[in-house]
Amino acid sequence: MVNDAGQLYTMEGVAAGIIMLLTAYIVVSTTSVYTTGDTHIPDMQLEQLGSDVLAMMDTPDTNGMKSALEIFVNTGNSTDFNNTFLSCCNATTSGKPDNLHMSANVTYRDANTNVITEHLFVAPDNTWTGRESAVRVTRWVQLPSGSPNYGSRAQVVLVEVLLWRA
Template identity: 30%
Template sequence: MCLQIGGGGMDLRGQTFTLEGVAASLLILLAVYTIFQSTVVIAPSWSDYANVQLKQLGYDILRVFDSDGGNSSLKGAIVNCSSGFKAPDEFNANLSKILDSLNAFGKVELIWVNGSKIESHALYGFNKTPTPDAVRVSRFVVVQDLNNSECFNLTTPTTKVVEVRLTLWRT
């Protein structure tokens, strides 16, 4: 039994659309709730933004230098390192230009396993003490037939995995 006012009947089609709308909105709310409860959203504060950006630039610098570009590559700096852990002039000049253009300072360390101990040395010219808010990135370089007696005390060719660690900071 239906109450008719003004000559019209009950509109079942309108009720169906209303129920579909309510069901769809509940489904969307459930999906949003599930997403925010199951994931961690990390939003760096503005003070950390510069460090995140500098860290990404550090990864990019190491990626650019990790090529077979002779003395200006990471491998070239390791193979042609001279006494006192001085990298080739070409490598030093290119890295200095990049750091100067970023208004940043850098420390480059070489870390490798020598027998049963881990050794670490900073490259000459890039061995300053970083500030507390410095960022550090690294890249592993495999050097086959490394025979550098000046820096690595090797007398026979050996394959070495050397971690090149770049610490960046701004003042």
């Protein structure tokens, strides 16, 4: 005979069933552990930071002046380029500075032979990345009156910076 006794026991049984199913689902779906390095979120932040620093260095102080980046590339001043870039990258609002490292090269084209050459601008130091990848950021630099390092004609060169957190 059917009666309506024990309704709450039935609901309890249903609830326990749902919990067991959810548990099984979570256990099965967590066989791979996601770390922050897998999600590329720090890479994205690092790339944006590097692009912003290059854009900032490529902005002249006043209209009509040359930007710091253009001067560094034109004169081949890799030491000041390295110091300026890293001091901007490693600045934090509070606490100790970040631990970013970089290398850079400048790519330019020989107009006569149409050969594209990479020139090592800042050599990498002997640091390793952790689990995060290195990212590459680039910036075009106009050299309207040429450069002693890349040819005397008016040209545009590509500054590429490899940036990593040690």
